[in-house]
Amino acid sequence: MPINPESGTPIYLQIADWIEDGILTGLFQEDEKVFSQYQLAEQYRINPATAAKGLSMLADQGILYKKRGLGMFVSPDARKIIFTRRWNGVLQEKVRDAITEARLLGLTEVELITMIREEMGGEK
Amino acid sequence: MEVTFQQVVRQYGKTEALSGLTLNLDGDKIIGILGRNGAGKSTALQIAAGHLKPSGGKVSIFGENPFNSLFASANTLLVHEGMSFPPALRLNAILGEMERAYPSFDKKLARSLLEHFGIPDNAFHIQLSKGMKNTFNMVAGIAARTPLTMFDEPLNGMDAGVRSDLLQVLLKDYIARPRMILLSGHQLEGMEDLFEEVVILHQGRLLHHGNADEFKEGFARISGPASEVRRAASKVQVLELHETLPGMAEAIIMVQPGTTLFMNEGSGLKSTSVSLGDAYVAMTRKKGGIDRVYADATDSR
Amino acid sequence: MSTLTQPTAGNAVINQFMRNLFGRSGILGSLLALQVIGIALSFFGGNGFGTSDGQISINVVDYSANPVIGLTLLWALISPLYLSGRDSLQTDLTFPGSRTIRHTGNVLYLSALVLAGSLVATLAHMASVLFTVISDRPLIMPEGGTAHYASLFAVLTGYCLLLAALSYFAGTLFSVSRIAAFALFALVMILLRVTALNELLAAIIRFAGEGPASMILLICLLISAFLFLAAMAAGSRQEVRA
Numbered sequence: 042m043p044i045n046p047e048s049g050t051p052i053y054l055q056i057a058d059w060i061e062d063g064i065l066t067g068l069f070q071e072d073e074k075v076f077s078q079y080q081l082a083e084q085y086r087i088n089p090a091t092a093a094k095g096l097s098m099l100a101d102q103g104i105l106y107k108k109r110g111l112g113m114f115v116s117p118d119a120r121k122i123i124f125t126r127r128w129n130g131v132l133q134e135k136v137r138d139a140i141t142e143a144r145l146l147g148l149t150e151v152e153l154i155t156m157i158r159e160e161m162g163g164e165k
Numbered sequence: 166m167e168v169t170f171q172q173v174v175r176q177y178g179k180t181e182a183l184s185g186l187t188l189n190l191d192g193d194k195i196i197g198i199l200g201r202n203g204a205g206k207s208t209a210l211q212i213a214a215g216h217l218k219p220s221g222g223k224v225s226i227f228g229e230n231p232f233n234s235l236f237a238s239a240n241t242l243l244v245h246e247g248m249s250f251p252p253a254l255r256l257n258a259i260l261g262e263m264e265r266a267y268p269s270f271d272k273k274l275a276r277s278l279l280e281h282f283g284i285p286d287n288a289f290h291i292q293l294s295k296g297m298k299n300t301f302n303m304v305a306g307i308a309a310r311t312p313l314t315m316f317d318e319p320l321n322g323m324d325a326g327v328r329s330d331l332l333q334v335l336l337k338d339y340i341a342r343p344r345m346i347l348l349s350g351h352q353l354e355g356m357e358d359l360f361e362e363v364v365i366l367h368q369g370r371l372l373h374h375g376n377a378d379e380f381k382e383g384f385a386r387i388s389g390p391a392s393e394v395r396r397a398a399s400k401v402q403v404l405e406l407h408e409t410l411p412g413m414a415e416a417i418i419m420v421q422p423g424t425t426l427f428m429n430e431g432s433g434l435k436s437t438s439v440s441l442g443d444a445y446v447a448m449t450r451k452k453g454g455i456d457r458v459y460a461d462a463t464d465s466r
Numbered sequence: 467m468s469t470l471t472q473p474t475a476g477n478a479v480i481n482q483f484m485r486n487l488f489g490r491s492g493i494l495g496s497l498l499a500l501q502v503i504g505i506a507l508s509f510f511g512g513n514g515f516g517t518s519d520g521q522i523s524i525n526v527v528d529y530s531a532n533p534v535i536g537l538t539l540l541w542a543l544i545s546p547l548y549l550s551g552r553d554s555l556q557t558d559l560t561f562p563g564s565r566t567i568r569h570t571g572n573v574l575y576l577s578a579l580v581l582a583g584s585l586v587a588t589l590a591h592m593a594s595v596l597f598t599v600i601s602d603r604p605l606i607m608p609e610g611g612t613a614h615y616a617s618l619f620a621v622l623t624g625y626c627l628l629l630a631a632l633s634y635f636a637g638t639l640f641s642v643s644r645i646a647a648f649a650l651f652a653l654v655m656i657l658l659r660v661t662a663l664n665e666l667l668a669a670i671i672r673f674a675g676e677g678p679a680s681m682i683l684l685i686c687l688l689i690s691a692f693l694f695l696a697a698m699a700a701g702s703r704q705e706v707r708a
Binding site (some may be wrong): 050051052053079080083085086088089090091094161 | 336
Binding site for chain 3 (some may be wrong): 215227233239252266310312387
């Protein structure tokens, strides 16, 4: 993964995203060690503290866990956590889009909900 | 605290290079010292290295006043444009001299790096071109491994490839042997992602000191239709706003860290991050510049 | 924090001395070169002069080591400017030390070179007697024998040190640049002309034969020490502005 300092995403988030991708694709297995902050720093030529920030963010979310003196490991729930969060995120965004579009067209809340119900009913 | 500046003033005749700089640095970190030309970066570093005596205020490096301190100077090295070596020594002998002067100096590393960069070790320092001189100086600075190593505009005149390699070596060696490294510059190309902290000097004073990632997150660049940019900009602190194409504009704004910028869909506004270089330049822009930031900040209250 | 080095002042002074010896070999080199030139001048007797008042004409060919002694004195006057100058300070700032340590190392170095230079000049003076023999001229031995040479060595050391101290003090005070030091060297060379200086020195050598050499040496040592200390005091706040 190339780090892109010009993209709107801070580097430590890019690092976190990349590790998440690795977990989803199976590059990092459950209870397997991921790269250390120093390996990441050298690889992407960033400050180790920045890399550590990305790792600790994942640890805070329960995606990684720390073994003292050994490094960061992929937690058994990692895939589930990432999946849920990303899924929610994507869906939320789509809903927001729908609301914006509805407002532009002058639809009321009730009309929009009706529309969603119809769509869901139709799929059954 | 490794480096402490307290209300440090330095005058050159009538001009004031530092006008009350207060700064505290500690920890084995890579710290960027940023500022425009004449902001006082070089003077501050030369004072820290004991080369210059402050006109006023207090400076302490590893607990000692660096001016005429053997202890401070043995643990500090300043790599700068004016760095010079005994004129009769060839580069290889200079490395030997450095090894004798600094116990932590790694001659083997220095020699391998010189070979890598194609600098003949039987040359004299004054024979080297500007870029090669700076390369040699930086190699010497990295290999010295002094607990406080300062690089003042180290990359000037170097090829892009050499810069990139040197920064990679600096990072690797820093990871292997953590120490405090100060990197100053007004052009940052390639250095900015190495910083753990940034110090921004402006007109001889401290303008900002803090975590580099957080500092970067404090800025955003929004671009799009001029009217939309103006509307979005009216709610936040604006450092810079200018028209790009007729009817289009771009602005660098300050955002609260941790908050996401709210922007209407369909307004055509685009938000991107701001590089460290652009951020500090926008912050220290002369016209308007920091004064306007202050004015905008107080007006909006 | 990474491990801090605890340097010793003695080591730093030695390093400064060694840096001068090897890193500024031009200082030692110029002394050697000037003395070689001086010996050559002595050998060829190029320092003769003739005078005539119309009735009597005297031609003297001087085979003494005056050129060596003169050039050694000249070296003592000029080279400390280079050592105390701005460029040298800039270089020394690259290495651990303090201004006092730097000056101490420099003073020791200059003293050592003055001692060596004076010794060589005295030996050359002793040898110059042989030049006379070689060129088949009447041999006039200086009065006093060995004592004469001992006195010469003492006086020469004293004066050289005095000149070096004076020059080092001036160089520190004005922080001359490398170019200024060379320019001054050239200027002194032109002004004094080696031969003119030579005549001047004859007086010193005669004096060395007669006067109380130990007193001269002592006075020179005292004044030199004072000048060196003055240079250290003046140079304790020296800096190089970018």
